[in-house]
Amino acid sequence: MAIEIASTSVFDVQAERPRPKDVGILAMDMYVPKRCVSEEELEVFDGVSKGKYTIGLGQSYMAFVDDREDINSIALTVVSSLMKRFDIDPRSIGRLDVGTETIIDKSKSVKTVLMDLFKECGNHDIEGLDSKNACYGSTAAVQNATNWIESRSWDGRNAIVFTGDIAVYAKGGARAVGGAGACAILIGPNAPLVFEPIHGTYMANTYEFYKPNLHSEYPTVDGPLSVSTYIAAMDAAYSAFRSKVATATKSFNPSAIPETEAGNKVDEKSVFSLADVDYPVYHSPYGKQVQKGHARLLFMDYLSAPHKPKFANIDPSFLDLPYPQTINSKEIEKSFMALSKADYAARVSLSMRCASRCGNMYTASLYGGLASLLSTVDAATLKGKRISMYAFGGGCASTFWTMRVKGDVSEIAKKMDLLKRLESMDVVSCEEYTEGLQLREDNHNLAPYQPQGDIKNIWPRAFYLDGIGSMFRRKYVQA
Ligand code: ACO
Numbered sequence: 001m002a003i004e005i006a007s008t009s010v011f012d013v014q015a016e017r018p019r020p021k022d023v024g025i026l027a028m029d030m031y032v033p034k035r036c037v038s039e040e041e042l043e044v045f046d047g048v049s050k051g052k053y054t055i056g057l058g059q060s061y062m063a064f065v066d067d068r069e070d071i072n073s074i075a076l077t078v079v080s081s082l083m084k085r086f087d088i089d090p091r092s093i094g095r096l097d098v099g100t101e102t103i104i105d106k107s108k109s110v111k112t113v114l115m116d117l118f119k120e121c122g123n124h125d126i127e128g129l130d131s132k133n134a135c136y137g138s139t140a141a142v143q144n145a146t147n148w149i150e151s152r153s154w155d156g157r158n159a160i161v162f163t164g165d166i167a168v169y170a171k172g173g174a175r176a177v178g179g180a181g182a183c184a185i186l187i188g189p190n191a192p193l194v195f196e197p198i199h200g201t202y203m204a205n206t207y208e209f210y211k212p213n214l215h216s217e218y219p220t221v222d223g224p225l226s227v228s229t230y231i232a233a234m235d236a237a238y239s240a241f242r243s244k245v246a247t248a249t250k251s252f253n254p255s256a257i258p259e260t261e262a263g264n265k266v267d268e269k270s271v272f273s274l275a276d277v278d279y280p281v282y283h284s285p286y287g288k289q290v291q292k293g294h295a296r297l298l299f300m301d302y303l304s305a306p307h308k309p310k311f312a313n314i315d316p317s318f319l320d321l322p323y324p325q326t327i328n329s330k331e332i333e334k335s336f337m338a339l340s341k342a343d344y345a346a347r348v349s350l351s352m353r354c355a356s357r358c359g360n361m362y363t364a365s366l367y368g369g370l371a372s373l374l375s376t377v378d379a380a381t382l383k384g385k386r387i388s389m390y391a392f393g394g395g396c397a398s399t400f401w402t403m404r405v406k407g408d409v410s411e412i413a414k415k416m417d418l419l420k421r422l423e424s425m426d427v428v429s430c431e432e433y434t435e436g437l438q439l440r441e442d443n444h445n446l447a448p449y450q451p452q453g454d455i456k457n458i459w460p461r462a463f464y465l466d467g468i469g470s471m472f473r474r475k476y477v478q479a
Helices: 010-015 039-046 052-056 071-085 110-114 137-149 173-177 223-252 287-304 316-320 323-327 330-351 353-358 362-376 410-416 418-423 430-443
Strands: 024-031 035-038 061-064 093-099 158-167 179-188 193-203 279-282 386-393 397-405 426-428 463-468 474-478
Touching: 024 071, 024 362, 024 410, 035 039, 035 430, 039 052, 039 061, 039 173, 039 430, 061 353, 061 430, 071 110, 071 158, 071 179, 071 463, 071 474, 093 110, 093 137, 110 158, 137 158, 137 179, 137 193, 137 362, 137 386, 158 362, 179 353, 179 362, 193 223, 223 287, 223 323, 223 386, 223 397, 279 287, 279 330, 279 362, 287 316, 287 330, 287 353, 316 330, 330 362, 353 362, 353 418, 362 386, 362 410, 362 418
Parallel strands: 035 426, 061 179, 093 158, 279 386
Antiparallel strands: 024 179, 024 193, 035 061, 158 179, 193 397, 386 397, 463 474
8 A cells, every 4th residue: 555645655755854954963971992002101111112012103192991891892881871871762873884894793783782772662663883994984984874864764863883993913013003982973953063965085904904814803004005005195185175175166156266367267276275174183193103194184184285385495396306206205294293293282182181091992093082082171262263174094994085174073072071081091111011902812713702802991881792692692791
């Protein structure tokens, strides 16, 4: 039997509903582990030269968890905490997307585990599943949730994104750039923090950071290649973004792009620059990489407008270098690091509070950056400002995009209470950190398994792994 309302089907009515406005972030919460280790102490413990981790890699502390926590328990902790802190009715959620690269099951999604939080109220009508590609899955999840709300299938409810990871590396050079942490985001219309519609994306098939060994949590990494891929992908994503802004600007206002003396339009890439952003936020594998990334975007601005006074002291021979040679050029990196140093301190360092306490949180790093910014700059100052986001995941996927603070974000910052929570983490010995990681390594994928980590290292009300049965079924309880 056809479902009709007068001559129009209900499906047409649904499709023609007014589109939601100002879709963006309504609420946010972070999960930070209870324990972290000092990178300064780790330099001594690992026997590397003083300053290698703290100055060379720009690291301060690194969070970690032992075998009592996994990606499911962390997801349960932060999503339940988001709902509690912001008094979210679980029936008001129509979509839940997950972005993580911490894989404990090749089939069953983390999302399905999170459905336990909606069981009591009987809400099983929640779309969305897991997105995976290294540190980029979070941004794919945010895009999926946003696109659902802006689509014809939207049913009027809000979406939640969970993103987080346990970032661990095998013993050796990369171990100092690990970390852990997670973020939960409530997305919906009429938000104080609104997503802007233009994205510049670069994706390609590269092999610099991947996890082909399913018997281990550790990635396979080509360190130097991962660093140059981060930069090359950033160049391409930023250029794609600027081209789209230029195209949109032209169709919006054809006279907006100035003529050159020869009568041709100037390079369209010159339309958007870092000066159009108030607070740039970057995916942070480690502190130094963010400084280098910010410097790199300034170099991209230089390439399209070298005549600007701020570039007066830059060596003009950089303009003659073939582009591929610029990626690993230490001279370019050094010049633009120096030029952007004060700007980094004024605008970028504000988003580094989570990263400097928790280290790399993989998918959650970029959103931990955003949470740090909201916690560091007061809401009145943030109002009206534009924030740029650079998402990157090895393998590789990257997007440069922006959001606008349209409303009052003070409630988000207040309820998140992030800085106090970062401060209250326990700084423990390097021995304890190493034992924690060893427990994870020795017992990875075992079943049946009884976790050995002490539950005194779990925050009150956080979820933790109680045990794994002989059929690999995991049981979680709340502290
Ligand atoms: N004092 C001050 N600086 C020092 C010291 C010291 N005692 N010792 C070394 N440094 C500097 C080096 O000069 C170097 O500086 P530079 O980057 O400006 O050239 C920096 O510290 C790092 O030193 P390296 O010897 O290059 O360090 P390492 O060989 O350990 O490699 C790397 C660093 C590649 C980041 C490694 O930690 C790694 O593989 N990490 C994992 C992958 C990663 O995070 N990649 C980033 C992209 S995003 C991602 O894929 C997760």
